Structure formats: C-alpha cells, structure tokens
Amino acid sequence: MSDHVYKSVELTGSSKTSMEDAVNNAISRASKTLHNLRWFQVTETRGWIEDSKIAHWQVTVKVGFTLDDE
Amino acid sequence: MSDHVYKSVELTGSSKTSMEDAVNNAISRASKTLHNLRWFQVTETRGWIEDSKIAHWQVTVKVGFTLDDE
Amino acid sequence: MSDHVYKSVELTGSSKTSMEDAVNNAISRASKTLHNLRWFQVTETRGWIEDSKIAHWQVTVKVGFTLDDE
Amino acid sequence: MSDHVYKSVELTGSSKTSMEDAVNNAISRASKTLHNLRWFQVTETRGWIEDSKIAHWQVTVKVGFTLDDE
Amino acid sequence: MSDHVYKSVELTGSSKTSMEDAVNNAISRASKTLHNLRWFQVTETRGWIEDSKIAHWQVTVKVGFTLDDE
Amino acid sequence: MSDHVYKSVELTGSSKTSMEDAVNNAISRASKTLHNLRWFQVTETRGWIEDSKIAHWQVTVKVGFTLDDE
Amino acid sequence: MSDHVYKSVELTGSSKTSMEDAVNNAISRASKTLHNLRWFQVTETRGWIEDSKIAHWQVTVKVGFTLDDE
Amino acid sequence: MSDHVYKSVELTGSSKTSMEDAVNNAISRASKTLHNLRWFQVTETRGWIEDSKIAHWQVTVKVGFTLDDE
Amino acid sequence: MSDHVYKSVELTGSSKTSMEDAVNNAISRASKTLHNLRWFQVTETRGWIEDSKIAHWQVTVKVGFTLDDE
Amino acid sequence: MSDHVYKSVELTGSSKTSMEDAVNNAISRASKTLHNLRWFQVTETRGWIEDSKIAHWQVTVKVGFTLDDE
Amino acid sequence: MSDHVYKSVELTGSSKTSMEDAVNNAISRASKTLHNLRWFQVTETRGWIEDSKIAHWQVTVKVGFTLDDE
Amino acid sequence: MSDHVYKSVELTGSSKTSMEDAVNNAISRASKTLHNLRWFQVTETRGWIEDSKIAHWQVTVKVGFTLDDE
Numbered sequence: 001m002s003d004h005v006y007k008s009v010e011l012t013g014s015s016k017t018s019m020e021d022a023v024n025n026a027i028s029r030a031s032k033t034l035h036n037l038r039w040f041q042v043t044e045t046r047g048w049i050e051d052s053k054i055a056h057w058q059v060t061v062k063v064g065f066t067l068d069d070e
Numbered sequence: 071m072s073d074h075v076y077k078s079v080e081l082t083g084s085s086k087t088s089m090e091d092a093v094n095n096a097i098s099r100a101s102k103t104l105h106n107l108r109w110f111q112v113t114e115t116r117g118w119i120e121d122s123k124i125a126h127w128q129v130t131v132k133v134g135f136t137l138d139d140e
Numbered sequence: 141m142s143d144h145v146y147k148s149v150e151l152t153g154s155s156k157t158s159m160e161d162a163v164n165n166a167i168s169r170a171s172k173t174l175h176n177l178r179w180f181q182v183t184e185t186r187g188w189i190e191d192s193k194i195a196h197w198q199v200t201v202k203v204g205f206t207l208d209d210e
Numbered sequence: 211m212s213d214h215v216y217k218s219v220e221l222t223g224s225s226k227t228s229m230e231d232a233v234n235n236a237i238s239r240a241s242k243t244l245h246n247l248r249w250f251q252v253t254e255t256r257g258w259i260e261d262s263k264i265a266h267w268q269v270t271v272k273v274g275f276t277l278d279d280e
Numbered sequence: 281m282s283d284h285v286y287k288s289v290e291l292t293g294s295s296k297t298s299m300e301d302a303v304n305n306a307i308s309r310a311s312k313t314l315h316n317l318r319w320f321q322v323t324e325t326r327g328w329i330e331d332s333k334i335a336h337w338q339v340t341v342k343v344g345f346t347l348d349d350e
Numbered sequence: 351m352s353d354h355v356y357k358s359v360e361l362t363g364s365s366k367t368s369m370e371d372a373v374n375n376a377i378s379r380a381s382k383t384l385h386n387l388r389w390f391q392v393t394e395t396r397g398w399i400e401d402s403k404i405a406h407w408q409v410t411v412k413v414g415f416t417l418d419d420e
Numbered sequence: 421m422s423d424h425v426y427k428s429v430e431l432t433g434s435s436k437t438s439m440e441d442a443v444n445n446a447i448s449r450a451s452k453t454l455h456n457l458r459w460f461q462v463t464e465t466r467g468w469i470e471d472s473k474i475a476h477w478q479v480t481v482k483v484g485f486t487l488d489d490e
Numbered sequence: 491m492s493d494h495v496y497k498s499v500e501l502t503g504s505s506k507t508s509m510e511d512a513v514n515n516a517i518s519r520a521s522k523t524l525h526n527l528r529w530f531q532v533t534e535t536r537g538w539i540e541d542s543k544i545a546h547w548q549v550t551v552k553v554g555f556t557l558d559d560e
Numbered sequence: 561m562s563d564h565v566y567k568s569v570e571l572t573g574s575s576k577t578s579m580e581d582a583v584n585n586a587i588s589r590a591s592k593t594l595h596n597l598r599w600f601q602v603t604e605t606r607g608w609i610e611d612s613k614i615a616h617w618q619v620t621v622k623v624g625f626t627l628d629d630e
Numbered sequence: 631m632s633d634h635v636y637k638s639v640e641l642t643g644s645s646k647t648s649m650e651d652a653v654n655n656a657i658s659r660a661s662k663t664l665h666n667l668r669w670f671q672v673t674e675t676r677g678w679i680e681d682s683k684i685a686h687w688q689v690t691v692k693v694g695f696t697l698d699d700e
Numbered sequence: 701m702s703d704h705v706y707k708s709v710e711l712t713g714s715s716k717t718s719m720e721d722a723v724n725n726a727i728s729r730a731s732k733t734l735h736n737l738r739w740f741q742v743t744e745t746r747g748w749i750e751d752s753k754i755a756h757w758q759v760t761v762k763v764g765f766t767l768d769d770e
Numbered sequence: 771m772s773d774h775v776y777k778s779v780e781l782t783g784s785s786k787t788s789m790e791d792a793v794n795n796a797i798s799r800a801s802k803t804l805h806n807l808r809w810f811q812v813t814e815t816r817g818w819i820e821d822s823k824i825a826h827w828q829v830t831v832k833v834g835f836t837l838d839d840e
Binding site for chain 8: 809
Binding site for chain 2: 157158159184185186187188189192193194197
C-alpha cells in the first residue's frame with residue numbers, strides 16, 4: 001500500500017452457503033460502482049434462522065479503495 | 071431481512087427535545103437522497119449545554135439500506 | 141444491593157413510540173416467568189425503518205434478578 | 211468549540227420518567243458547582259426495577275466544561 | 281423483524297471441519313429445547329490444536345428467539 | 351475441551367472477603383440447578399462501600415457448561 | 421440505590437500483598453476528602469516487578485458517591 | 491455545532507513525515523468533493539516499514555460534514 | 561511508580577499546530593491547580609476544520625497525580 | 631487445560647480460498663519453531679482485493695502454547 | 701520508567717488458590733528466560749470447574765521488559 | 771502484502787520530543803534482532819510528567835514481520 005488517500009465504506013453481504021461467499025457477494029456488488037477496491041476487514045458476522053436451520057449468513061465488511069483517480 | 075447487499079452510512083441528527091426526535095431528523099434528512107432505508111443502530115449520544123441547560127441532543131446512527139435496486 | 145447471587149439475561153423489547161417503552165415491554169414480558177427482577181442495563185439501541193420513517197425501536201437490555209429464593 | 215482547555219467529569223442522574231430527564235437532573239445538579247458546562251456524552255444507561263416495573267432510570271454522562279476562566 | 285420481545289442466549293458449537301459447521305452444530309442442539317430461533321451473531325472464534333494441527337473449531341454465537349408464544 | 355455444545359450464563363456472586371470467594375459463591379449457587387459446569391470468565395468486578403469501607407465485593411462471571419447430556 | 425445524582429472519580433491504589441488490599445487503600449485515601457462513597461468498579465489491574473518478583477499491585481477503580489448533601 | 495444533520499465518512503491519509511501531515515492529506519483530498527467539512531476524529535494510526543525505517547504513516551479519520559445545504 | 565494512591569482526571573487540550581502541543585497545553589493548564597502530576601494517557605484525538613483546513617487539534621488525556629501530600 | 635504456564639503469540643496467515651485455510655497456514659508455519667501449541671483465537675479477519683475479486687484472506691490469530699517443557 | 705525500549709509478551713499462569721498466585725506463577729516462569737521484567741497488566745481472568753468447584757484459576761497478563769541490555 | 775505468514779510483537783518506544791520519534795526508536799531497536807519488518811499499528815500513547823512538563827512520550831506499537839525466510 002503506497003502513498004494514497006483511501007476511503008472505506010461499510011457493506012453487508014449475504015449467502016446461503018458460507019461466510020466467504022457472503023463477503024464475495026458484497027464486494028462483487030460494490031465493484032459495480034466503486035473502482036480501485038483494495039482491502040476489506042470483517043466487522044460483524046450474523047445470520048438468520050428459519051425452521052431451526054441457518055437460512056443465510058450476513059457478513060459486514062469495511063471495504064477500502066483509493067480516491068486518487070476518481 | 072432477505073438475501074440482499076446492504077450499505078450503511080453514519081449520520082448525526084439533532085433535536086431540542088429528545089433522543090428519538092434526533093434520530094427521526096437524521097433519518098428524515100437521509101431519506102431525501104437514500105432510498106430503501108431498512109434499519110439503524112444508535113452508536114453515540116451526545117448533547118450541547120447552554121446556560122446550564124441542554125440546548126440540543128445529538129444522536130449518531132448507522133443507517134443501513136439495500137443496494138440492490140439503486 | 142445486598143449479599144445475593146444474581147443471574148442476568150439478555151432481552152430485546154420493541155416499541156413504536158420510544159426507547160423507554162421498548163425497555164418497558166421487555167421487562168413486562170420477562171416478569172411473567174422471572175421473579176425478583178432487580179436492575180437492567182441498556183446494551184444496544186436499534187430500529188427498523190419503513191417508508192422512510194421509524195417503524196419501531198428495538199432496545200436490548202441485560203436484566204438482573206436474584207437467584208436466592210427461586 | 212474554540213481553542214480552550216476542557217475538563218470532563220462523570221455524573222449519573224436519575225429519573226422516574228425518561229432517559230432525557232435523568233440527564234437533565236445530572237446537569238442541573240452539576241451546574242450548582244461547575245460553570246461553563248459545554249457538552250455531555252452518554253456513557254451508560256441503567257435502571258432499577260421494583261415490583262416488575264421500572265422504578266427509575268440511571269443515565270451516566272461525561273460532562274465537559276472550559277477550565278479557562280475558573 | 282416485527283414487534284416482539286426477544287431473548288438471546290450464548291452457545292458454543294464445535295466442528296472438526298469449518299466455522300460454519302460449528303455454528304450449525306450449536307443451532308441444531310439449541311433447537312431441541314428452544315423454539316422460534318430467529319438470528320445469531322458470532323461473538324468469538326477459537327480452536328484447539330493437537331499434534332500441530334487444528335483438532336476442532338469452537339465458535340460462540342448469541343442466538344435470539346421470540347418469547348411471545350412460549 | 352472436546353467436541354461438545356456449550357451454553358454460558360452470566361452470574362454475579364458476592365463476598366465480604368475476596369474476589370475469589372465471590373466467584374466461589376456464584377458457582378456454588380449455579381451448581382444447584384446446572385450440571386456439567388466447565389469454565390468461567392470474570393467479566394466485571396464491582397463492590398459496595400459502607401461507612402468508607404468495602405461492604406462486599408460483587409464479581410460477575412460467565413459460566414459455561416455442556417449441553418450434551420441435559 | 422435511590423433517586424440521587426452521583427459523581428464518580430478514578431483512583432489507583434497500591435499494595436504489596438493483594439488486589440483487594442490495593443482497592444482498600446484507594447478507598448481509604450479517598451474517604452478522607454470524599455463523603456458518601458457508595459460503590460466502585462475495577463477498571464484496570466497492573467503491577468510492578470522487581471528482581472523477578474511482584475513488588476506491588478496497582479488496581480484502578482472508579483468510585484461513585486452521592487452529590488446530594490455536599 | 492448547531493442544529494444540523496451531519497454525515498461522517500472514513501478516510502485514510504498518508505505521509506512520509508508525521509501523523510498530522512497524514513491527516514492533512516486526507517482532509518485536503520476530501521475537500522475536493524465534500525463541502526462543509528466540520529470535524530474529524532482519529533480512529534487508527536498505522537504505518538509501513540521499509541529497510542527497517544518508517545516509509546510512511548497512515549492515519550485513519552472519521553470526517554464529519556453538514557448535510558443541510560448539499 | 562512507588563506505593564502511592566493516584567487520582568486521574570480527564571482533560572482536553574487544543575493546538576493549531578500539533579497533537580503534542582495540544583497535550584502540552586492541557587498539562588500546562590492542569591498544573592496551575594494540580595500538583596504532583598505524574599503521567600498521562602491519550603484517550604481521544606479530534607480536530608475542527610474551517611475552510612477545508614485543520615483549524616485546531618483537540619487531544620483528550622487522562623492525567624494521573626499522587627494524592628499523598630495533598 | 632491443566633496447571634501450566636502458557637505463552638501466546640500473534641500470527642497472521644494467508645489463503646486464496648478460505649478463512650479456515652488461512653488459520654491452518656499460520657499454525658502450520660508456527661509449528662516449525664514452536665512446540666506444544668494448544669489453542670488459538672481469531673482476532674482479526676481481513677483480505678486484499680485485486681481486479682474486484684478477493685485475492686487472498688488474511689486471518690490473525692493468537693496462538694497459545696505451554697512453556698513448561700521448553 | 702525512563703527512556704528505554706520495552707517489549708511485552710502475553711502469558712497465562714495457573715493456580716489452585718488465588719488470582720494473585722496465578723500471576724506469580726506466570727512471572728516466575730517468565731523470569732527463567734526473560735530478564736529485566738518491569739511491569740504487568742492483567743488482561744483476562746478465567747478458571748476451570750471440576751465437580752462444581754473451582755479447580756484452578758487462569759490469569760493472563762501482559763508482561764513488559766526492557767530490551768536495552770539484552 | 772502478499773501471501774506470507776506474519777508475526778507481530780508489541781514494543782514501546784520513548785522520546786523526549788514527539789510521538790513519531792518514539793515509534794522510530796522502537797522500530798530502530800527492533801530491527802537489530804528482527805528482520806523483514808513490514809508494518810506497525812499504534813496501540814497506546816502515554817507519557818511521563820516531571821516538574822509539570824512532559825518528560826518523555828511512550829508510544830506502544832504492534833510491529834509485524836514476515837516469518838517466511840527466517
């Protein structure tokens with residue numbers, strides 16, 4: 001990470017299968033409008049239960065990107 | 071809460087009367103530019119004092135909204 | 141608070157009107173099965189938004205009660 | 211907030227009716243001996259239960275004041 | 281999440297294979313005695329090592345359920 | 351600690367003499383109704399003062415137990 | 421704890437022998453100038469080592485007292 | 491700070507020389523697209539090392555601005 | 561640090577130039593009324609922005625002093 | 631866990647595929663120089679993004695081991 | 701504490717009798733390989749239960765020592 | 771930061787002049803025995819006061835380095 005200015009935003013992605021997939025979905029959606037995504041940090045892992053089973057995972061991430069060439 | 075991607079932003083609303091009203095003001099202002107607001111979480115409650123009385127409350131909230139149909 | 145053993149449980153109450161009312165609802169419900177409730181501590185304040193307005197508040201409390209005369 | 215030195219103290223106010231009133235009581239009491247009160251921050255919200263009802267709220271605040279013209 | 285009262289309990293599940301499976305095991309066990317499970321939040325992820333390998337994962341979750349129709 | 355599901359509850363014990371004794375009292379009381387207690391973690395240490403002396407210690411612990419053979 | 425206003429201050433006491441004794445020393449010293457001490461909460465436990473042995477314990481407490489009849 | 495609604499964003503600035511300069515760089519960059527910047531709070535201070543020397547500082551700040559006249 | 565009782569207070573100092581200078585100003589002001597200042601710990605670093613530039617830094621410190629020879 | 635003295639160290643492992651694999655890699659590397667590894671606790675989960683995709687996960691763990699027979 | 705560079709390590713000591721003794725055991729073991737130990741800070745207090753009684757205490761400490769004359 | 775295993779250690783550096791210099795001193799000392807230092811994170815900023823002036827700053831950092839080619 002070199003000498004830039006970064007901005008970070010907080011996103012929550014969902015997945016029926018795994019935590020990793022929930023993060024993938026959040027980053028995939030974010031990349032439609034934000035370029036130069038560089039890193040993420042998991043800040044919360046939750047999920048919803050239906051019929052005594054995990055219906056889907058919800059993972060919240062901070063995602064950082066460079067502001068330089070906006 | 072179903073299988074979406076959410077973004078959350080941090081807002082601070084003010085009110086002369088109550089904490090609830092300060093949150094209302096923040097959400098009311100946010101809804102002018104952000105649609106699909108879904109939830110909020112209070113992260114800080116402060117206030118300012120003038121002449122030994124509470125002049126106004128300032129409540130900071132994280133507000134989450136769906137990114138899907140932006 | 142004298143020389144007892146306490147247990148605390150975590151409850152979340154809801155209200156359309158105020159944070160105080162949400163806590164009241166949680167404690168009212170808890171008192172149906174738990175006796176000797178003594179204190180509470182607010183640990184999280186959230187809410188849900190519908191049509192750009194606060195639909196209801198959700199306040200989470202730890203509620204403590206004496207175990208002695210169970 | 212301009213170029214001053216501030217001190218902050220921690221107070222807990224009580225009220226039978228609301229969180230806001232509990233903060234009001236703490237600040238009102240503090241203003242008898244401390245001048246130039248400027249801001250507060252809520253750091254804890256608790257309460258006591260009697261007969262399965264909230265007997266009173268206890269809200270703890272940090273209260274800041276300028277030291278300059280003491 | 282509508283206008284209910286929720287209780288949350290803290291459980292720790294174990295798995296030899298993955299974090300997700302450890303949460304699944306905790307929820308599966310909890311559903312034997314608790315009905316109306318609605319959500320969970322991961323609060324700690326640990327594990328035990330034997331012979332320089334991960335023997336099993338231990339994931340702690342808060343699990344919330346409605347109290348209304350108990 | 352092997353491949354079980356654990357539940358943890360939060361208890362507060364009191365003692366006029368020491369922190370250790372306050373934890374002992376909490377665990378002794380808990381063992382009347384909970385079996386298979388396995389571990390505890392101290393989460394808060396408080397106390398009450400009377401006549402400028404410590405009247406008693408109050409130590410809060412999370413206590414974990416196996417759910418398997420309930 | 422009834423319907424008062426409380427102030428809390430942060431003190432650190434020392435002892436060569438035990439954590440409890442370090443808290444005792446802090447409260448004993450505080451009671452020379454502060455009356456109506458009501459409760460304390462341990463916020464930090466440290467110590468100093470000399471010649472590979474614990475030279476003394478240093479326990480920091482928040483101590484609360486009523487402001488009403490100052 | 492009067493009766494407005496604020497939004498805060500999280501930025502990370504870099505500098506080869508000092509923490510203060512890293513914050514300056516973040517705010518300078520932010521002011522190109524955000525007006526009415528009012529305050530900041532440092533939330534993390536990190537840095538990168540090359541050849542056993544600090545190559546640059548990276549300071550993360552929350553920056554608040556008024557939404558009123560956007 | 562030997563076998564004393566310490567009290568700590570929370571102060572916020574300001575400076576147009578640097579974080580270090582803001583702490584200096586807080587300690588310099590505190591030393592007018594408090595003797596035997598021994599240590600400080602930075603607990604928060606904020607600042608105010610005017611015309612897209614840092615107007616001044618505000619650094620909050622806990623400052624500890626011995627109570628022994630008050 | 632019996633009556634030993636433990637030391638814990640902080641390690642960060644990487645993986646292109648999953649969080650679990652990142653922890654595996656950290657522990658596998660640690661076991662080359664540290665024996666008697668007993669447990670770990672996940673303290674941070676981050677990752678790096680390239681071309682709008684997760685390039686690799688980085689999971690930080692505290693790893694504990696017995697000092698007794700070093 | 702004068703103008704040195706310090707390193708701190710995290711240790712967990714055990715004792716059947718008291719928290720103080722558990723810290724003593726950790727420091728005693730550490731002093732076999734680390735010299736110039738200067739201070740410690742308690743970061744976690746846990747314990748294990750057998751037959752409804754505390755089998756032993758486990759106290760985790762950060763222990764700091766000077767690097768200067770290694 | 772590519773696909774390595776990292777270890778981090780906690781160091782405290784001192785300086786009479788600035789926070790930055792205190793970190794520099796810690797890293798300079800660490801580089802005598804640790805190679806491949808890559809990043810640091812400030813975790814605590816303290817200082818000592820003599821004659822009502824800051825005698826020296828003490829900044830604690832986590833310092834990370836690659837384990838791969840040890």
